[in-house]
Amino acid sequence: MxxxxxxxxxxxxxxxxxxxxxxxxxxxxxxxxxxxxxxxxxxxxxxxxxxxxxxxxxxxxxxxxxxxxxxxxxxxxxxxxxxxxxxxxxxxxxxxxxxxxxxxxxxxxxxxxxxxxxxxxxxxxxxxxxxxxxxxxxxxxxxxxxxxxxxxxxxxxxxxxxxxxxxxxxxxxxxxxxxxxxxxxxxxxxxxxxxxxxxxxxxxxxxxxxxxxxxxxxxxxxxxxxxxxxxxxxxxxxxxxxxxxxxxxxxxxxxxxxxxxxxxSTEETNQRLFVLAILSAVFLPISFVTGLFGVNLGGIPGAGNPVAFITLVIALALSVAGTLALLRWQRWI
The missing domain is CATH 3.30.460.20 (CorA soluble domain-like)
Structure with a gap:
């Protein structure tokens, strides 16, 4: 007391x-x-x-x-x-x-x-x-x-x-x-x-x-x-x-x-950077292809084909799946 x-x-x-x-x-x-x-x-x-x-x-x-x-x-x-x-x-x-x-x-x-x-x-x-x-x-x-x-x-x-x-x-x-x-x-x-x-x-x-x-x-x-x-x-x-x-x-x-x-705190920061790096790797092919097909120039393949868009979407999905499989195989995720 x-x-x-x-x-x-x-x-x-x-x-x-x-x-x-x-x-x-x-x-x-x-x-x-x-x-x-x-x-x-x-x-x-x-x-x-x-x-x-x-x-x-x-x-x-x-x-x-x-x-x-x-x-x-x-x-x-x-x-x-x-x-x-x-x-x-x-x-x-x-x-x-x-x-x-x-x-x-x-x-x-x-x-x-x-x-x-x-x-x-x-x-x-x-x-x-x-x-x-x-x-x-x-x-x-x-x-x-x-x-x-x-x-x-x-x-x-x-x-x-x-x-x-x-x-x-x-x-x-x-x-x-x-x-x-x-x-x-x-x-x-x-x-x-x-x-x-x-x-x-x-x-x-x-x-x-x-x-x-x-x-x-x-x-x-x-x-x-x-x-x-x-x-x-x-x-x-x-x-x-x-x-x-x-x-x-x-x-x-x-x-x-x-x-x-x-x-x-460093581990948390590294984990977040790692997630961002994975997302960048996954979306890199998509960004490249969409950028390439988004140019306003003649000669773009499939420009007159009604199923070209669906084909492109499927190809991009397969690209994402392939990238994820590769990262998994390398044990990065």
Whole structure:
């Protein structure tokens, strides 16, 4: 069941929580963040609008992050990755675009700074996986450590990516069935578009697997992730590995489907040309004779004979039968 998307507003802080020693959460406002009120909590999670000028200014001046980290969080173009930086991690993950009117393959990016006492997540477009984890926090159904929140976000992003790729797999099955059905007529233009969509997802899913594997490999040494967190991350990495193999399989199938569609179209064209060639061969003698006897010159044989026309028709019929017999004998028809 889909959860509600993040509310559309112009606020730099989409939502935020402060966590006390017991892990209990308290919602934060942007004014509290500006005034430094979030510093009294043991841990803080701030989910910001990356395109907000106020959020960008706060990151540069008041977040406590160095300039290189902030620039990495705010850069326009990025790919999935996880890199250790100081006492925290820079993490970029991607998920399907489930916003209204958007293409799911136009993946949305969730950028994170994960430190022991501070988790900052940023997005330019609504990311439903962040809203999912927000609800888990509000319902008290997730551990509120930074590692657990990161693992939860990775898990929900993988859940949604899995659904999208399963849909792609079903779509490829449908195209295969249509190609195998002689009565079906598939529009060849949909296959290149389908392949483009698959490649667009494939472009980011492979580095996402590498990013999660990096967190699994290095996370235990950082102390940021508990064994339970690493278990969730390892499971997400394994699922992403399966999805990587699935998207590669779908890409190959889409290429084969397009080639088969082209071949089928070529065969249909050749069949029609063959029929036209047979008809031309059958009617060639008739065209020659009628053309010859149709000239308005003297000396045409049978011009004064009342049975000449019938004789000509019979001769032409025999010519057609002979031509068909010859083509049959040569196994051309």
């Amino acid at each position: 889909e959860t509600a998307v993040e509310p559309g507003n112009n606020e730099p802080l989409l939502f935020g929580f402060g966590f006390d020693e017991a892990g209990l959460h308290t919602p934060l406002t942007w004014d509290e963040v500006l005034e430094g009120g979030h510093a009294k909590y043991k841990r803080v999670w701030l989910h910001l609008d990356r395109q907000s000028a106020q959020a960008q200014g706060w990151l540069y001046r008041k977040s406590g992050l160095d300039r290189l980290t902030v620039q990495a969080l705010l850069q326009e173009e990025t790919r999935p990755r996880a890199a250790r930086h100081g006492h925290g991690y820079l993490i970029n993950l991607r998920g399907p675009n489930l916003n209204e009117g958007a293409d799911v393959e136009d993946l949305v990016t969730l950028r994170m700074w994960a430190g022991e006492d501070l988790l900052i997540t940023l997005r330019a477009r609504p990311v439903r996986s962040a809203t999912d984890v927000r609800k888990l926090v509000e319902d008290g159904e997730i551990d509120t450590s930074t590692g657990a929140l990161v693992a939860g976000l990775a898990d929900r992003l993988t859940d949604r990516m899995e659904i999208v790729l399963d849909d792609f797999d079903d779509e490829a099955d449908r195209y295969e069935d249509e190609l195998l059905d002689p009565k079906a007529r598939i529009d060849r233009s949909v296959l290149p578009e389908f392949r483009r969509r698959v490649l667009q997802v494939r472009r980011h899913i492979t580095p996402q697997r590498e990013a999660l594997n990096t967190l699994v490999r290095d996370g235990a040494q950082s102390g940021l992730f508990s064994d339970q967190d690493l278990l969730f991350l390892r499971e997400s990495a394994d699922r992403i590995t399966r999805l990587t193999e699935l998207v590669e399989n779908i890409r190959e199938r889409s290429s084969v489907l397009y080639e088969e569609a082209i071949q089928s």
